[in-house]
Amino acid sequence: MRNKRLLIIHTGGTISMSEDENGKVSPTPHNPLLHNLERLNHPAQLSQENLFNLPSPHINLSHWLKIKARVEQAINLEKFDGVVITHGTDTLEETAYFLDLALTLHVNTPVTITGALRSSNELGSDGLLNLQNAIVVALSEQSRGRGVLVAMNDEIHHAKFVTKTHTTNVATFQTPTLGPCGLITKSGVLYFQHLTEYERYPVEHITKSNIQLIKAYAGMDSFLLEQLAQYGCDGVVIEALGAGNLPPSCLAGIEALQCANIPIVLVSRAFNGITQNLYDYPGGGKQLKQQGIIFTSGLNGQKARIKLLVLLNQKQPFSTLLDYFNR
Numbered sequence: 167m168r169n170k171r172l173l174i175i176h177t178g179g180t181i182s183m184s185e186d187e188n189g190k191v192s193p194t195p196h197n198p199l200l201h202n203l204e205r206l207n208h209p210a211q212l213s214q215e216n217l218f219n220l221p222s223p224h225i226n227l228s229h230w231l232k233i234k235a236r237v238e239q240a241i242n243l244e245k246f247d248g249v250v251i252t253h254g255t256d257t258l259e260e261t262a263y264f265l266d267l268a269l270t271l272h273v274n275t276p277v278t279i280t281g282a283l284r285s286s287n288e289l290g291s292d293g294l295l296n297l298q299n300a301i302v303v304a305l306s307e308q309s310r311g312r313g314v315l316v317a318m319n320d321e322i323h324h325a326k327f328v329t330k331t332h333t334t335n336v337a338t339f340q341t342p343t344l345g346p347c348g349l350i351t352k353s354g355v356l357y358f359q360h361l362t363e364y365e366r367y368p369v370e371h372i373t374k375s376n377i378q379l380i381k382a383y384a385g386m387d388s389f390l391l392e393q394l395a396q397y398g399c400d401g402v403v404i405e406a407l408g409a410g411n412l413p414p415s416c417l418a419g420i421e422a423l424q425c426a427n428i429p430i431v432l433v434s435r436a437f438n439g440i441t442q443n444l445y446d447y448p449g450g451g452k453q454l455k456q457q458g459i460i461f462t463s464g465l466n467g468q469k470a471r472i473k474l475l476v477l478l479n480q481k482q483p484f485s486t487l488l489d490y491f492n493r
């Protein structure tokens with residue numbers, strides 16, 4: 167049997183950076199990862215390329231579309247058996263989830279994404295180990311059909327729920343409420359969770375991309391919401407309080423957005439748990455839901471923003487977004 171062919175697409179981030187003598191970390195003209203692959207232990211035939219060399223706070227929608235196109239070409243046309251993407255960790259979860267929703271793949275070929283918290287020449291650098299993790303996951307037959315997977319620190323997480331939880335700790339990537347969906351062990355991968363549904367909404371062109379993300383706080387007023395209603399945007403995601411409640415002082419802003427036909431998606435600013443329409447008081451979840459605000463189950467704000475982006479840019483627009491946010 168031939169060895170599996172994997173493509174590694176580098177996009178930048180700390181995993182491709184180096185530290186200087188003053189302790190400052192920055193991108194290097196030559197990606198240090200490119201020359202280190204022989205140190206890894208795997209049975210695959212590897213190809214690699216630098217698509218970008220960007221810190222992940224520089225990554226935006228146009229980069230997501232380029233990564234998506236490259237992955238689709240690699241899998242659908244060049245018939246790679248798996249794709250590994252290296253990426254900065256700050257926005258890794260967003261790139262992962264965009265790809266998870268929007269990739270058009272003809273087969274269930276694994277796509278994994280990884281990064282590092284310590285640059286290539288730092289003591290305890292985690293980049294090579296994480297790359298090895300991502301390769302092992304991409305090579306596993308068990309990874310097929312699970313959507314885009316984040317492999318780091320010997321854990322596997324679904325793109326949908328994983329989030330960066332610590333600024334610098336190597337164990338930063340976690341899946342709140344559920345935990346990882348699998349582990350990477352010395353003898354291979356071990357999965358113990360499946361999503362109930364793997365969603366895919368292929369996107370070709372993005373025309374509606376002005377989707378704003380706002381965090382609620384005690385005493386929040388209507389200022390920002392009214393500004394958005396007045397100037398116009400394609401959608402608003404609000405990180406609400408607790409199980410999905412808002413201060414009554416911002417309800418005029420909600421009404422203004424609804425009068426302007428701007429869809430509003432509600433997530434919780436709480437780290438764990440899901441939003442629920444529990445409370446029946448002004449600004450309480452029950453009343454917000456009755457007013458037509460879309461509640462999500464378990465997505466954080468930045469992920470809900472991506473889901474709204476992808477759903478609003480389908481060829482056939484959905485008459486009701488709500489059904490898709492319940493998945």
Ligand SMILES: NC(=O)C[C@H](N)C(=O)O
Nearest residue numbers: 179180221222254255256
């Ligand atoms: N650890 C990292 O990769 C953080 C870096 N600022 C980035 O996202 O590019």
